[in-house]
Every structure is written in structure tokens, then in C-alpha cells.
Amino acid sequence: MSKLIRGVKKVEFFVFFFYSIPEMFLILAFIATLSGYDFSKNVIPMALISILISCCIEFFRFIDLHAFIRLFLQLFMVVTLMRLAFGIVFARATICAIISLLILQMTELVTINTSMILFHTNLQELQNNPLLWVPTIWFILIVLASLLFIIKKYDFSIFHQRIRSHNINVFSFSSYLIFTAFFTFGIIGSQLLTQEKTQSIYTIIAIFIFQALSILMVNELIKSRVRKTELSVYKESLKDINSLFTTVRSQRHDFSNHLQVLYIFAKQGENEKILLYIEQLIGQIKSVNQILISDNPGLSALLQTKVAQFEQEGISIELNIGSTLTDTNIPMIELNQIIGNLLDNAADAIKLAGYPSNQIFLQTIRKNNQVEIKVKNYRPIIPSHLQQKVFEYGFSTKPKHSGLGLAIITNLVKKNKGNLLLVSNETVGTEFTIIFPVAGGSKIEQKTS
Structure with missing residues (x-):
């Protein structure tokens, strides 16, 4: 009897080091990959975290905590450590952790059920036989590693969907669909495993019907949110255009006043005042002409709004519009979202840094079959260790900001x-460059640096 106990303890010790720890490492790798994070650069920290969490789980089992409490503590530790070690936001880490645990559950259910069928045994006998149990759990690791390899190879992440607005849902419909599928099959699989396949067919049908209805409901809710967001974007764009036309009408009204002033100066023989007044008018006209883009009223309205807004904040915009950007296939609203967010980010950075420089430069230019959009401010500089993170969903260098601007x-x-492309150093300043192909041009290789 004592030999049997010692043998079981040796198996448990073996399983802990050669299954529990690698399993936890794969779970963390799944979470990181599904979150859009490249864990290959931080393998050692992730391995240490895997050991720490595995030891804690074994301790929870030793003190005989309830399974639900153990699962909750495990999830909390995983999400917290992923946040502290790799900066993955809590909502994203939580969703990916739940999905990863469901993937693990499904893999274990399929593998263990297959082993029980092949070896004509039940779960307890399988666990008590090291010659059967060890190959079974190692096969689970092989399957998990293979799934991870496929996900990483094809760069799959449930957070790669297009972000439409600052009121973004925590996760997209596709991620909810994945979650629901794993959850449903997990419930059915666990019932079949623990109750030896006596689960009622009616209960399984009821589960599928309920999940199908919930999927339809969530899909409609997300569509409703998208339509509401698109409507608000169109309203904002229309507001900018109306503002532009109001400005043009007011300037036409002012033109008659300018003529009257010049007429009085001419009648009085004040030639110097006439020249000075005309020079001031020419300066205003040049400024207006830079903003008035006849074949792209949407961009013109956006720039008119931003110039007026930033002028009140003590920030000036220097415009060099070499391309009206009408030779691309980009919708006007999306183009304005891109330029507007870049300008807002530059202005926010200047204000947050205490106005080290109060100028923003916007340039559009066409080169061969491409158009370039450049937004630049000399100061502040983005530190080199943050230049990759600024593009991540939820990351922001500004307090109380959503961190969605650059993600959008x-x-x-x-x-x-x-x-x-991003360049930020003491020589150039901080410059964002966006390159688009012109209509009918070749596709540009997509990469963010």
C-alpha cells in the first residue's frame, strides 16, 4: 500500500513539472496571441509566471478550496499578471483568458474521451494508470501547441476587427461567437464525461436553441450600435461642412465692407494705409485658400474646423496641401477620421507637455502611384520604448484617455x-506618415513601425 502511495506521489510530481507548468505556459501564450501580443520576445518572464501560477494552483488544491473558487482565483491571477508583466488591458486579457481556458477544456474533453474509448476504461482508472494517463496528457499538450502554432502563424487575434468609434464594444461579435461555441460544447462535453453519456437529448437541444437566440440578439445589438455610430459620424461631418459654408458666406459679406474701407482711404489719399490694408487682406485670402479645397469639401470642412479650434487653444496649423486626396478610394468620412485623429493627437500632446512648441504641420502630396499624409509636431518626443505601444488598443500616454485614437x-x-509610419526623435520631432495607393494603384505592404 505504501509503495502504491509513493508511486502515485511520484506520478503527481511528474505531472506537475511536465504537464501542469507547460500547460499553464501554453494558456498564457494563447492569451497573449489572441490579445494581439507577440509573446516570443518574453518567453522567460512568461515561463516564470507559469511556474508561479502552477504552484499557487497546487496550493489551492492542497488546502482543498472549492473548484469554483480555484477557477476564479486562477483567472484573477492570470489576468492580473498578464496586465502587470506585458501591459495587456484587463478587459482584453479577461476575454482571452476565458476563451483560452475553454479551448483547454475542449481539448481535454476530446482527448480524455478518446483515450477512454481506445483503452476501454473509465476516467478514474485512466488517471490511476501512469502508462495510460501520461501519454494522454502529453497528447493534450501536443494538440494545444499545434493550435497555438496555427494561430500564431496566421496572426489570428480576436481584437483585429476595425474599431469604429470611442464607444467601442468590449469585444466584437466574432469573439462572442467563439466564446459561445466553446462554452456550449464545454457544457455538453463535461456532462457527457461526468455522467457517462446519459445527458438528455432534449437538454442539449434546449442549450443549442438558447445559444442561437442569444447570438442573434447580440448580433442585432452590435448592428444597432454600429448604425448609431455611423449616423453620429455623418452628423459630425455635415456639421463641419455647414461650418465651412457659414465661414464662406460671412467672408463674402465682409468683402463689401473691405471695399468701403478701401474707397474711404482712396478718397482721403491715404495710399500707405491702402497698401497696408491690402497686404492684410492678401494674408487672409492665402490662409482661406489653403483651407478651401474645391474638389474635397469634406477635408476642407475638417481643416476649417480644426484651424478655428486650435487657434483658440494657442496652437497654429501650417498646411501644405499638395494633394486633395480625391484620387484614392478612401471614403471621405474615414479619411477625415484619420486626419482628424492625427491632428487631435498632436494638439493633445502639445497641451499635455506644456506647449514646448505650438505648431502642427500637415502635408499631403502625391508621389507616383501613392499619396502621402504627414502630420508633424516638433515637440514633444515620444520615447523610443513607447513608439510601438502607442498603436495598441487601449494604450495612451495621456491620463483619462481611452487610447483609441491611434488604434482607430x-x-x-x-x-x-x-x-x-512613425518617426520621433530630437532632429525630426514627432512625425506620422500615412501612405495610400491611388485609385487603381498597387497595394502597399502593410506594416506599422
Whole structure:
């Protein structure tokens, strides 16, 4: 009897080091990959976290905590450590952790059921036989590693969907669908495993009907949110255009006043005042002409609004519009989202840094079969260790900000087959460059740097 106990303890010790720890490492790798994070650069920290969590789980089992409490504590530890070690936001880490645990559950259910059928045994006998149990759990690791390899190879992440607005749902419909599928089959599989396949067919049908109805409901809710967001974007764009026309009408009204002033100066023989007044008018006309883009009223309205807004905040915009951007296939609203967010980010950075420089430069230019959009501010500089993180969903260097601005830009650029580049150093300043192909041009390789 004592030999049997010692043998069981040796198996448990073996399973802990050669299954529990690798299993936890794969779970963390799944979470990181599904979150859009490249864990290959931090394998050692992830391995240490895997050991720590595995030891804690064994301790929870030793003190005989309830299974539900153990699962909750495990989920809390995983999400917290992923946040602290790799900066993955809580909502994203939680969703990916739940999905990863469901993937693990499904893999274990299928593998263990298959082993029980092949070896004509039940679960308890399988666990008590090291010659059968060890190959079974190792096969689970092989399946998990294979799934991870496929997900990483094809760069799959449930958070790669296009971000439409700052009121974004925590997760998309596709991620909810994945979650529901794993959850449903997990319930059915666990019932079949624990109750030896006596689960009622009516209960299984009821589960499928309930989940199908919930999927339809969530899909309609998300569609409703999308339509509401698109409507608000159109209203904002229309507001900008109306503002532009109001400005043009007011300037036409002012033109008669300017003529009257010049007429009085001419009648009085004040030639110097006439010249000075005309020079001031020419300066205003040049400024207006930079903003008035006849074949792109949407962009013109946006720039008119931003110039007026930033002028009140003590920030000036220097415009160099070499391309009206009408030779691309990008919708006007999405183009305004990209440029507007870049300008807002530059202005926010200047204000947050205490106005080290109060100028923003916007340039659009066409080169061969491409158009370039450049937004630049000399200061502040983005530190090198943050230049990759600024594009991540939820990350922001500004307090109380959602961190969606650059994430929105990144997704819109990818959607329209463009390329987004960032240069930030003491010589150049902080410059974002976006390159799009012209209509009918070749696709640009997508990468963010």
C-alpha cells in the first residue's frame, strides 16, 4: 500500500513539472496571441509566471478550496499578471483568458474521451494508470501547441476587427461567437464525461436553441450600435461642412465692407494705409485658400474646423496641401477620421507637455502611384520604448484617455491598404506618415513601425 502511495506521489510530481507548468505556459501564450501580443520576445518572464501560477494552483488544491473558487482565483491571477508583466488591458486579457481556458477544456474533453474509448476504461482508472494517463496528457499538450502554432502563424487575434468609434464594444461579435461555441460544447462535453453519456437529448437541444437566440440578439445589438455610430459620424461631418459654408458666406459679406474701407482711404489719399490694408487682406485670402479645397469639401470642412479650434487653444496649423486626396478610394468620412485623429493627437500632446512648441504641420502630396499624409509636431518626443505601444488598443500616454485614437487610425489604414509610419526623435520631432495607393494603384505592404 505504501509503495502504491509513493508511486502515485511520484506520478503527481511528474505531472506537475511536465504537464501542469507547460500547460499553464501554453494558456498564457494563447492569451497573449489572441490579445494581439507577440509573446516570443518574453518567453522567460512568461515561463516564470507559469511556474508561479502552477504552484499557487497546487496550493489551492492542497488546502482543498472549492473548484469554483480555484477557477476564479486562477483567472484573477492570470489576468492580473498578464496586465502587470506585458501591459495587456484587463478587459482584453479577461476575454482571452476565458476563451483560452475553454479551448483547454475542449481539448481535454476530446482527448480524455478518446483515450477512454481506445483503452476501454473509465476516467478514474485512466488517471490511476501512469502508462495510460501520461501519454494522454502529453497528447493534450501536443494538440494545444499545434493550435497555438496555427494561430500564431496566421496572426489570428480576436481584437483585429476595425474599431469604429470611442464607444467601442468590449469585444466584437466574432469573439462572442467563439466564446459561445466553446462554452456550449464545454457544457455538453463535461456532462457527457461526468455522467457517462446519459445527458438528455432534449437538454442539449434546449442549450443549442438558447445559444442561437442569444447570438442573434447580440448580433442585432452590435448592428444597432454600429448604425448609431455611423449616423453620429455623418452628423459630425455635415456639421463641419455647414461650418465651412457659414465661414464662406460671412467672408463674402465682409468683402463689401473691405471695399468701403478701401474707397474711404482712396478718397482721403491715404495710399500707405491702402497698401497696408491690402497686404492684410492678401494674408487672409492665402490662409482661406489653403483651407478651401474645391474638389474635397469634406477635408476642407475638417481643416476649417480644426484651424478655428486650435487657434483658440494657442496652437497654429501650417498646411501644405499638395494633394486633395480625391484620387484614392478612401471614403471621405474615414479619411477625415484619420486626419482628424492625427491632428487631435498632436494638439493633445502639445497641451499635455506644456506647449514646448505650438505648431502642427500637415502635408499631403502625391508621389507616383501613392499619396502621402504627414502630420508633424516638433515637440514633444515620444520615447523610443513607447513608439510601438502607442498603436495598441487601449494604450495612451495621456491620463483619462481611452487610447483609441491611434488604434482607430491603424485599423482604418490597414482597411484601406495603406502603410503607417512613425518617426520621433530630437532632429525630426514627432512625425506620422500615412501612405495610400491611388485609385487603381498597387497595394502597399502593410506594416506599422
